[in-house]
Amino acid sequence: MIIQLDFESEKPIYQQLTEQIIEGIAKGDLQCGESLPSVRSMAADIGINLHTVNKSYQQLKAGGYIVIHRRKGVVVNPEGPPATDHAFRENLQESLRPYIAESFCRGLSQEEFQQFVSSIYRDMKGED
Amino acid sequence: MIIQLDFESEKPIYQQLTEQIIEGIAKGDLQCGESLPSVRSMAADIGINLHTVNKSYQQLKAGGYIVIHRRKGVVVNPEGPPATDHAFRENLQESLRPYIAESFCRGLSQEEFQQFVSSIYRDMKGED
Amino acid sequence: MIIQLDFESEKPIYQQLTEQIIEGIAKGDLQCGESLPSVRSMAADIGINLHTVNKSYQQLKAGGYIVIHRRKGVVVNPEGPPATDHAFRENLQESLRPYIAESFCRGLSQEEFQQFVSSIYRDMKGED
Amino acid sequence: MIIQLDFESEKPIYQQLTEQIIEGIAKGDLQCGESLPSVRSMAADIGINLHTVNKSYQQLKAGGYIVIHRRKGVVVNPEGPPATDHAFRENLQESLRPYIAESFCRGLSQEEFQQFVSSIYRDMKGED
DNA sequence: GTGGTCTAGACCACC
DNA sequence: GTGGTCTAGACCACA
Secondary structure, eight states, X not given: OOOXXXXXXXXXXXXXXXXXXXXXXXXXXXXXXXXXXOHHHHHHHHTOOHHHHHHHHHHHHHTTSEEEETTTEEXXXXXXXXXXXXXXXXXXXXXXXXXXXXXXXXXXXXXHHHHHHXXXXXXXHOOO | OOOOOOTTSSSOHHXXXXXXXXXXXXXXXXXXXXXXXXXXXXXXXXXSOHXXXXXXXXXXXXXXXXXXXXXXXXXXXXXXXXXXXXXXXXXXXXXXXXXXXXXXXXXXXXXXXXXXXXXXXXXXXXXX | OOOOOOTTSSSOHHHHHHHHHHHHHHHTSSOTTOEEOOHHXXXXXXXXXXXXXXXXXXXXXXXXXXXXXXTTEXXXXXXXXXXXXXXXXXXXXXXXXXXXXXXXXXXXXXXHHHXXXXXXXXXXXXXX | OOOOXXXXXXXXXXXXXXXXXXXXXXXXXXXXTOBOOOHHHHHHHHXXXXXXHHHHHXXXXXXXSEEEXXXXXXXXXXXXXXXXXXXXXXXXXXXXXXXXXXXXXXXXXXXXXXXXXXXXXXXXXOOO
């Protein structure tokens, strides 16, 4: 799996990494139980600082996406990430709100917005 | 129009303010051509520094949401913000992607996601 | 002669007014010796503050474009504005410099720049 | 590269700085990809506040002249600033207009004006 | 160490 | 009164 970072983005590198790994899991590029490179080798591979990778891994661990074994190293959570719960739904809606407000103001129709969502969902389900 | 800020949030205050004003415009709480409080009075009202308000206003001005008028002060852009363009669509899709990836991983169905979107869109169109 | 002000511009109103009057003189819309509305009536005509018009007139007077008679009111300097001198040349070159630097950076050829200048000069000489 | 500021000028300091950096890029004193001092060290070097430098840098970033890189710090945009577009041409012509009107009024010939332009363009192309 | 954010207080140009 | 500019000093997230 290839990681593409944008060092000029406002988005922190560790978060870009986190998101790409989650997307990798969503798309099935990373299977449950599959192992991830160690912090060290990941850092070396993509040429970033150790701490940055570590921060990302901690984030993924907190989110239940990966588990960090002392022996087996880093593996994608074999049981998959925890199911959507109430808190997640709440957060999601709050996060979506500003995007939709802006879209609405700028005349992007609900239909087109939904198409974007569908298209990305399709991308995840993947004809991969 | 009431502004609600969360000073504990990671989201910068000026951005919270920006988003709330955009939402206000979307919902029609702020009509096009209506004037906004001066940076000073807005700052006093919500108990933050005037520079923070100013930063938000500059952001809104750059986005075409408001206009800084030599005589009328700060007013909601009477012509409304610029219509959705290609760049906006691109950005939006890129922004949505991580939310959808995460939702997908956590088993949130596309249908439920779409319902969230619909619900927020309804909120904007507003039975207000 | 019609004055067009942009109240949303960053450029101060008094300066917009000054520039438009100078342009009027350049184009011959305002002939030397012709009289201009009084501060009061000009202010009323274009719907701005008295002081703003006054500031503009003072500027034009300082530049030798107009003379303010106690009796005859405001008239375009019958002898025309003072000829270009060394100071003016210096200032002009210093003012032009940033525009040219930016144009150069962004790949605007000298030829095209010169064409812009020619075109505006033609506009002044006027097929009016 | 040496920065020369005029603290007495009406022109804001941050804008003087911006213009000098653009000129530096135009003249080739600052090569594409070259890095600029951090806001802090630049501020210390020229004896101004770091926020003032920051404002200038933000302006340059918005104009595509520089890029704020997560690791390399502030660097001159390796791809150069965006090419001249329609909006830029329009703005440029509008900006030039008052200078030319004034020059015309004061009897500065088009030829001499063009010589100034040529001379500055030469300065940029630089026999450096 | 970097840039980003926030605050506080000041002066000025403009209207 | 307004917004725009500048300074000073602080904290934090990031790498």
